[in-house]
Amino acid sequence: MLEIKNLSLQLNGFKLKNINLEVDDKEYCVLLGPSGSGKTLMLETIAGLHKASKGQVLFNGRNLLEMSPERRGIGLVYQNYELFPRMTVRDNITFGLRIRKKSNETIKSELGKLMDLFRIEHLLDRYPANLSGGEQQRVALARALIISPGILFLDEPLSSLDHLNKELLMNELQRVHRNSGITIIHVTHDLDEAFFLADKIGVMTAGELIKTETKKEFINKPRSFLLNQLKFCKKAI
Numbered sequence: 001m002l003e004i005k006n007l008s009l010q011l012n013g014f015k016l017k018n019i020n021l022e023v024d025d026k027e028y029c030v031l032l033g034p035s036g037s038g039k040t041l042m043l044e045t046i047a048g049l050h051k052a053s054k055g056q057v058l059f060n061g062r063n064l065l066e067m068s069p070e071r072r073g074i075g076l077v078y079q080n081y082e083l084f085p086r087m088t089v090r091d092n093i094t095f096g097l098r099i100r101k102k103s104n105e106t107i108k109s110e111l112g113k114l115m116d117l118f119r120i121e122h123l124l125d126r127y128p129a130n131l132s133g134g135e136q137q138r139v140a141l142a143r144a145l146i147i148s149p150g151i152l153f154l155d156e157p158l159s160s161l162d163h164l165n166k167e168l169l170m171n172e173l174q175r176v177h178r179n180s181g182i183t184i185i186h187v188t189h190d191l192d193e194a195f196f197l198a199d200k201i202g203v204m205t206a207g208e209l210i211k212t213e214t215k216k217e218f219i220n221k222p223r224s225f226l227l228n229q230l231k232f233c234k235k236a237i
């Protein structure tokens with residue numbers, strides 16, 4: 001289980017205030033919240049990009065905040081993919097294994113598994129600029145997954161895609177999640193995504209996680225509650 005306990009951060013004028021969240025092994029947690037509520041900062045703090053002022057993040061019994069970022073076992077995928085522009089798709093995807101000095105044999109076999117999962121074999125020698133948005137996103141997901149992270153953070157991973165690609169990638173994410181059994185936290189403003197993918201939904205406002213419920217509990221809320229709590233979401237309720 002991933003247990004976030006009293007996680008706090010102060011960064012210039014912004015504060016994350018005592019975030020508490022439990023995500024079970026293999027659970028898909030979606031975080032909703034208005035722009036600027038601290039969703040990205042929370043993920044980045046757990047991944048090690050910012051130093052928490054207080055709190056613990058326990059995973060498999062260890063406090064991730066005491067570990068160096070590269071040893072936390074977290075894959076991170078951003079909205080704009082952040083692929084390395086001067087590397088081929090193959091080099092982008094295998095980057096995490098190469099910097100960990102894995103053998104060529106391991107790299108080949110891990111790359112092979114992801115090629116099958118994301119159907120990207122034909123893209124391996126291309127550069128990111130020559131890929132469509134959906135292809136770039138599949139490559140970004142493959143790059144995050146190649147290190148076999150225990151946890152995957154997805155920060156608005158589908159928001160730059162058109163409707164058709166979004167549908168395809170949502171199905172692909174669901175398939176990857178079911179096949180890999182990885183624990184996922186996915187940030188979005190899109191209720192379609194949340195209701196399609198989530199087991200659990202959290203709502204953040206002004207640096208606080210104000211609500212966490214299962215998708216079922218969420219969907220069964222009165223319409224007035226949803227309208228009030230989720231007015232920042234893209235999709236009308």
Ligand SMILES: Nc1ncnc2c1ncn2[C@@H]1O[C@H](COP(=O)(O)OP(=O)(O)OP(=O)(O)O)[C@@H](O)[C@H]1O
Nearest residue numbers: 011012013014033034035036037038039040041042
């Ligand atoms: N590196 C940083 N340094 C200083 N302030 C930052 C930094 N990153 C984000 N912030 C500020 O922290 C607040 C929370 O930002 P964050 O990106 O976490 O919001 P968010 O909920 O992910 O928003 P969005 O939905 O628009 O992506 C914002 O006021 C933002 O300007």
